[in-house]
Amino acid sequence: MVPAQELTGRPARRSRRRAGRVSAGWITSFCLPAFALYGLFLVVPLVTAFYYGLFRWDGTQRGEFVGIGNYREILTRYPLSDEIPAALGHNVLFFVGTMAIQNTIGLGLAVLLHRNPWGKRLFQTLFSLPYLISPLIVGYIWSLLLSPTFGPINFALRAVGLDAWARPWLGEPDLALPVLIVVNAWQWIGGPMLIFGAALAGIPQELEEAAAMDGASPTRTFWSIRFPLLIPAVGVITVLTFIGCFNIFDLVYALGGSDGGPGGAMDVLGLLYYRTAFRGGSNAIGESSALAMLIFVLIFGVSLALERTLRRREVH
Amino acid sequence: MPSRRGVLGAAALLAFALTACAPGSGGDSDAVNLKVWGWRQEDVAAYKKIFQSYEKAHPGVTVEYVPYKNTEYDTILKTGLTDANGPDVAQLRSYGLLQPLVGSGSLVPLDDQVDTLSGFPKPILDGAKGEKDGHVYGVPFAIQTLHVIYNKKVFADNGIAAPTTWADMIAGFDKLSKAGVTPLANTVTDKWMLPIEQEIFGATTYGGPDYLTKMLNGSAKFTDAPWVKSLETWKSTQKYWPSQASGVSYSDAQALFTSGRAAAFPGGVWELAGFKKANPQLDMGIFNVPPAPGAAVDKTLVPGYVDGSFGVSAKSRHRDAALDLVRWMATEQFGTALSNELQQISPVPGVEPQDELLAQALKGYQANPSPYVTYAYFSGGTPTAWDLASEAFSDYVLGRSNAADAAAHIQRGVDQWFRPKN
Numbered sequence: 145m146v147p148a149q150e151l152t153g154r155p156a157r158r159s160r161r162r163a164g165r166v167s168a169g170w171i172t173s174f175c176l177p178a179f180a181l182y183g184l185f186l187v188v189p190l191v192t193a194f195y196y197g198l199f200r201w202d203g204t205q206r207g208e209f210v211g212i213g214n215y216r217e218i219l220t221r222y223p224l225s226d227e228i229p230a231a232l233g234h235n236v237l238f239f240v241g242t243m244a245i246q247n248t249i250g251l252g253l254a255v256l257l258h259r260n261p262w263g264k265r266l267f268q269t270l271f272s273l274p275y276l277i278s279p280l281i282v283g284y285i286w287s288l289l290l291s292p293t294f295g296p297i298n299f300a301l302r303a304v305g306l307d308a309w310a311r312p313w314l315g316e317p318d319l320a321l322p323v324l325i326v327v328n329a330w331q332w333i334g335g336p337m338l339i340f341g342a343a344l345a346g347i348p349q350e351l352e353e354a355a356a357m358d359g360a361s362p363t364r365t366f367w368s369i370r371f372p373l374l375i376p377a378v379g380v381i382t383v384l385t386f387i388g389c390f391n392i393f394d395l396v397y398a399l400g401g402s403d404g405g406p407g408g409a410m411d412v413l414g415l416l417y418y419r420t421a422f423r424g425g426s427n428a429i430g431e432s433s434a435l436a437m438l439i440f441v442l443i444f445g446v447s448l449a450l451e452r453t454l455r456r457r458e459v460h
Numbered sequence: 461m462p463s464r465r466g467v468l469g470a471a472a473l474l475a476f477a478l479t480a481c482a483p484g485s486g487g488d489s490d491a492v493n494l495k496v497w498g499w500r501q502e503d504v505a506a507y508k509k510i511f512q513s514y515e516k517a518h519p520g521v522t523v524e525y526v527p528y529k530n531t532e533y534d535t536i537l538k539t540g541l542t543d544a545n546g547p548d549v550a551q552l553r554s555y556g557l558l559q560p561l562v563g564s565g566s567l568v569p570l571d572d573q574v575d576t577l578s579g580f581p582k583p584i585l586d587g588a589k590g591e592k593d594g595h596v597y598g599v600p601f602a603i604q605t606l607h608v609i610y611n612k613k614v615f616a617d618n619g620i621a622a623p624t625t626w627a628d629m630i631a632g633f634d635k636l637s638k639a640g641v642t643p644l645a646n647t648v649t650d651k652w653m654l655p656i657e658q659e660i661f662g663a664t665t666y667g668g669p670d671y672l673t674k675m676l677n678g679s680a681k682f683t684d685a686p687w688v689k690s691l692e693t694w695k696s697t698q699k700y701w702p703s704q705a706s707g708v709s710y711s712d713a714q715a716l717f718t719s720g721r722a723a724a725f726p727g728g729v730w731e732l733a734g735f736k737k738a739n740p741q742l743d744m745g746i747f748n749v750p751p752a753p754g755a756a757v758d759k760t761l762v763p764g765y766v767d768g769s770f771g772v773s774a775k776s777r778h779r780d781a782a783l784d785l786v787r788w789m790a791t792e793q794f795g796t797a798l799s800n801e802l803q804q805i806s807p808v809p810g811v812e813p814q815d816e817l818l819a820q821a822l823k824g825y826q827a828n829p830s831p832y833v834t835y836a837y838f839s840g841g842t843p844t845a846w847d848l849a850s851e852a853f854s855d856y857v858l859g860r861s862n863a864a865d866a867a868a869h870i871q872r873g874v875d876q877w878f879r880p881k882n
Contacts, residue, residue, distance in 0.1 A: 293708055
């Protein structure tokens, strides 16, 4: 680094004092827009939702204060009382499935590309390309591909004699959620692959060489050296996957509509919120605000807990 | 001092940005510009033409149709009606979806303002009424009717005609199946279509308007035999639906029909214009399902409902001019213009559609009307029967529940808020 006085020709002391004086104001002015945006788009809606959720509404007219009345209403009124746990269950399954499929395959791809640098850039780009497409478009394209009537996937399966495999993919309650997990993984697999790739590249060569000299097999090296050092990356990916899976809306909406597909098999909290807010009758604002608060508390709380647990397991 | 200047600069920028976003005020006081909000972006040109004749007869008044995205309209309108800068006149959804706007006092009651409303048939006005106070809040502008829309050429090629008995219809469907044509392009994936399909095939089984009267006064329920049986009647046609119907979406079903791979499509008259656009060569006819074996009535019923109405915002700065406009919307002149320009069925008494199929639909509906029960009459509370029916029917046709379970799901949901009127 070039010392400041060499650039300006002024004594360092004065410059430092001036830098100190300037920075306080500048820092404030640079932070202000970010704080304003954060406040306007995050804190204000959150506080508003909490406040709105405490009242009964008649359309857009605020009615009497009901306290936890809206919370009680959405947790006890049929069929919402059944739909909330069902949707939560689907979010959990979706998270578990995504961890198992997207992140495991992502890790596998990262290891493969780490070992064989040939074509690394090309494959990294290819696997990350679906990132550029909006989940809504991904959803609509996949629902066309999977259509039992006009879809090329079933057409191809029938063409090679696999008629029994040509299922109504998005129409069978037992298949819909697995299909959602796979389509979602198809879009986002580049994420874990890149994060794991960067983490793998950051592992000091000496450790792996030492293990090899001690006669450790590649599998042993992976589980004893690489994986423990990947834990911080696993932590980041787990938290991001959790938030992504519990906030999912657009892709499910495109694949299964606002009702969450056949027999509600893909119904998730995001869709439930959408239905409560936009098809929810007179007190839609009160009830949907209460539901939004419950979802927020759940995601925020679990994310914090996950982060803490995984931090503790990190190897330093 | 640079630091203070920086802060002030940022603050000034923010203040400028905020003022730039603030809504403008004013408009001049002589000329009246009425803003009519609606959800039909595709109808802007037609409404412009329709309103031109009104402007000619009312110098100094201009009428502007401002469309919003269909799916976002309800939310935008809720907010718009709280502000004088919002609409003067607004297109309103009907039945249950209208109630939040009535509840918030956003609309002007029209009973005493629009005399000609008394000439509208009662079932039509039901769609624009506040359920609690019984006042009419809008001038109905369109009726939607439900039918089986069929491909005349495919029917003729297979030697069948529009059926007059249930047995005829089934024999025709069998013939089509044997010939490798899908008889009915039903969707299962898009659940909101399921209650429509149920009304089309099941109305005669439960009995239509007479059964509705009993339901409204509390002497009949969804769970009673006639209504449960109507689900079975509808599901008995399942073997004529597309193969793997559970994965067939609404747009797949439409494409099956317009491409000629399916002979018929059970749906609303609103489909006709889209079908014609997708395949201009398509020669279509409509029929309604004849009474099923064991039906409660011996006539062919035509299910229908009011699609929407035009109401006046309580916050409008030009209430008198807005009321004049909706009075005009209840006249034959407006009804005829709407019917011709938009290919819709106008509910204004005495207006005949020029389009042959629409005329047939209206005639059928006037002769033997049947309600769209779950959407129209049990949608004033939460959860609506329409939402409950969509969910329950999805499970039912997927074989995950039986007709009695499906009916029980609806009844249990509705019982939480519905109180019979004696």
